[in-house]
Amino acid sequence: MALLERIEENVIKVPLTSTTKPEIIRELVTVLKDAGIVEDVDAIVEAVLSREVLCSTGLDRGIAVPHAKTTAVPDLTIAIGIAPEGVDFEALDGEESRIFFLILAPPDQSGPHVQALSEIAKATQSSVLIRMLTAARTPAEVVELFRE
Numbered sequence: 001m002a003l004l005e006r007i008e009e010n011v012i013k014v015p016l017t018s019t020t021k022p023e024i025i026r027e028l029v030t031v032l033k034d035a036g037i038v039e040d041v042d043a044i045v046e047a048v049l050s051r052e053v054l055c056s057t058g059l060d061r062g063i064a065v066p067h068a069k070t071t072a073v074p075d076l077t078i079a080i081g082i083a084p085e086g087v088d089f090e091a092l093d094g095e096e097s098r099i100f101f102l103i104l105a106p107p108d109q110s111g112p113h114v115q116a117l118s119e120i121a122k123a124t125q126s127s128v129l130i131r132m133l134t135a136a137r138t139p140a141e142v143v144e145l146f147r148e
Helices: 021-034 041-054 110-123 127-135 139-147
Strands: 067-069 077-087 097-105
Touching (some): 021 041, 021 077, 021 097, 041 097, 067 110, 077 127, 097 110, 127 139
Antiparallel strands (some): 077 097
């Protein structure tokens, strides 16, 4: 799939300005709206927050992968945000999250959705990549890091 290699600058926000989980999610969905990829921001935010109620998608090492299945997107969709100062995303390790991957997919696309989550998990195993992403100051820098 190489989803991360297909990321464009228009779906990346550096730095994120929000300071809470719901605000981060809305900010990332707004990035997708501004890029012309989605329209119904409220429906998508509601779907992602409903998923968060089941279990936080704040992982460890500063990574969060909020995701949801929703009819508000026609295909697998991603947005990336970097919050260098960190945000409490109720991560598994109790640390603040700094790198956010918002993944959205239609309800009938389980395979690509799971594959995207797996790809992100694999990419973020690198401590060097995590440090470099956290230090990125522009969407162009983030794109370049995933293409290397």
